[in-house]
Amino acid sequence: MKLRDVLFIALIIFVTFILLIPTLLGSIGATPPGDLRNIAKLYLYLTYNIFNKSFWTASPEAVTAIVWDYRGLDTLYETIVFYTAIIAALMLYSEILGQRDVVGGIGLSFIVKRGFSIALLAIIAVGFSTVLHGMLTPGGGFQGGAIVAVAPVIALIVFSRKLFDYSKLSYRLLVALRSLALTGIVLVPLIPLALTLGNGFIFQNQVKTLARFSYPSTIIDVPMGGSLLLLNLFEGIAVFTAFMLAFIVLLYSEDLSKKPLEGEDIGY
Amino acid sequence: MRRLLKAIAPSIFVFFIYIVYSGNITLFDIVTGLVIAIATGVILGPLVVEDWKKSLSLPRFFKLVTYIARYFLIDEVKAHWNVIKIGLNPRMPIKPGIVRVPIRSKNEYAITLVAISITNTPGTVVVDVDKERGILYVNWIYVVNEKPDITYKEIAEVFDRYASKIFD
Numbered sequence: 001m002k003l004r005d006v007l008f009i010a011l012i013i014f015v016t017f018i019l020l021i022p023t024l025l026g027s028i029g030a031t032p033p034g035d036l037r038n039i040a041k042l043y044l045y046l047t048y049n050i051f052n053k054s055f056w057t058a059s060p061e062a063v064t065a066i067v068w069d070y071r072g073l074d075t076l077y078e079t080i081v082f083y084t085a086i087i088a089a090l091m092l093y094s095e096i097l098g099q100r101d102v103v104g105g106i107g108l109s110f111i112v113k114r115g116f117s118i119a120l121l122a123i124i125a126v127g128f129s130t131v132l133h134g135m136l137t138p139g140g141g142f143q144g145g146a147i148v149a150v151a152p153v154i155a156l157i158v159f160s161r162k163l164f165d166y167s168k169l170s171y172r173l174l175v176a177l178r179s180l181a182l183t184g185i186v187l188v189p190l191i192p193l194a195l196t197l198g199n200g201f202i203f204q205n206q207v208k209t210l211a212r213f214s215y216p217s218t219i220i221d222v223p224m225g226g227s228l229l230l231l232n233l234f235e236g237i238a239v240f241t242a243f244m245l246a247f248i249v250l251l252y253s254e255d256l257s258k259k260p261l262e263g264e265d266i267g268y
Numbered sequence: 269m270r271r272l273l274k275a276i277a278p279s280i281f282v283f284f285i286y287i288v289y290s291g292n293i294t295l296f297d298i299v300t301g302l303v304i305a306i307a308t309g310v311i312l313g314p315l316v317v318e319d320w321k322k323s324l325s326l327p328r329f330f331k332l333v334t335y336i337a338r339y340f341l342i343d344e345v346k347a348h349w350n351v352i353k354i355g356l357n358p359r360m361p362i363k364p365g366i367v368r369v370p371i372r373s374k375n376e377y378a379i380t381l382v383a384i385s386i387t388n389t390p391g392t393v394v395v396d397v398d399k400e401r402g403i404l405y406v407n408w409i410y411v412v413n414e415k416p417d418i419t420y421k422e423i424a425e426v427f428d429r430y431a432s433k434i435f436d
Binding site: 133222 | 278281282283285286289290294295296299300301304305308312315316376377379380383384397399
């Protein structure tokens with residue numbers, strides 16, 4: 001055995017020990033307590049309590065209930081931040097938005113195209129299932145929207161952007177879809193207020209003692225979570241279109257994407 | 269009309285994945301699954317399906333199921349066993365090289381299936397495809413012989429036979 005091999009083995013053992021010692025000595029930290037804290041108990045007790053519906057959300061999934069109901073306003077503002085970020089990114093490229101790219105690529109080899117076109121179907125099925133089961137399982141609008149967005153992002157590379165430049169899913173349609181979805185997100189919390197002539201609450205989901213408005217608590221044969229399903233659906237569409245728009249802009253060819261930057265070298 | 273016929277097979281596939289991933293069969297899953305499946309099928313059908321008659325042929329589908337079972341239970345096991353023997357042998361008896369493998373499948377899906385099957389078995393990797401001449405270039409861990417008929421028999425014959433029955 002060469003000296004080099006011996007040193008290499010010694011190095012591996014040394015690194016393993018260096019990582020092992022702090023792990024064993026307590027960088028794991030104190031283990032979390034086995035009993036639930038009061039706030040967790042409260043949410044678990046209230047979220048889907050069919051015997052005490054005064055604060056329930058009609059959704060068995062407590063995390064979704066917290067995200068879109070108990071602290072729905074917080075999520076609404078998060079959505080607005082994401083919305084603004086994408087709009088700002090698109091504005092930088094406002095000169096070339098919606099244009100067909102000058103380079104007409106043919107994409108990757110047919111093996112990748114054929115393999116991916118089957119994966120494409122599966123990605124979309126999984127994404128929409130995540131969106132539509134947000135009130136039943138861990139998941140929801142953002143997660144599902146991000147999964148569905150993977151499909152067009154890979155398709156942009158595999159089939160080349162020609163597929164999108166010449167398809168009906170144009171830039172304008174995507175912006176319109178996104179705006180509609182965001183309008184939906186704004187309207188769902190306001191509908192209780194409008195329908196009860198001001199006697200409801202913003203972001204009201206189920207019936208309260210003071211306000212009689214309620215979104216339906218079941219859809220077909222599963223708990224619907226009232227507004228949660230609608231908000232998840234709109235958020236899913238908004239996130240999917242946002243990612244797709246961002247990548248359509250990012251993946252412009254160099255010739256075209258240099259256009260908005262013209263003059264940067266002399267300080268324009 | 270042709271667009272709708274092309275949509276059927278992808279729709280069934282999307283519906284199947286949707287139900288399996290959801291892990292439930294309530295009426296809600298079936299209704300939402302159908303909506304998503306039909307919409308996806310109609311939009312993406314022309315991209316995925318070339319010939320709708322082939323896509324709906326049951327004999328081809330059962331051939332595909334048999335092939336998948338055979339591939340994972342027999343061909344994969346054999347290939348793994350060979351590579352394990354090479355890996356555990358202290359003399360490391362390898363003789364790597366890139367060989368030409370002629371195949372008879374013509375359809376893009378069929379060639380894709382052959383290429384993926386070869387790459388997924390340990391010991392062989394497809395590095396390039398010549399679609400017009402029907403040749404795969406395969407990086408082989410132990411080149412027994414460079415002659416095309418022998419490489420075909422050793423590497424691709426089973427996959428090619430099934431692939432052309434399923435897709436051609």
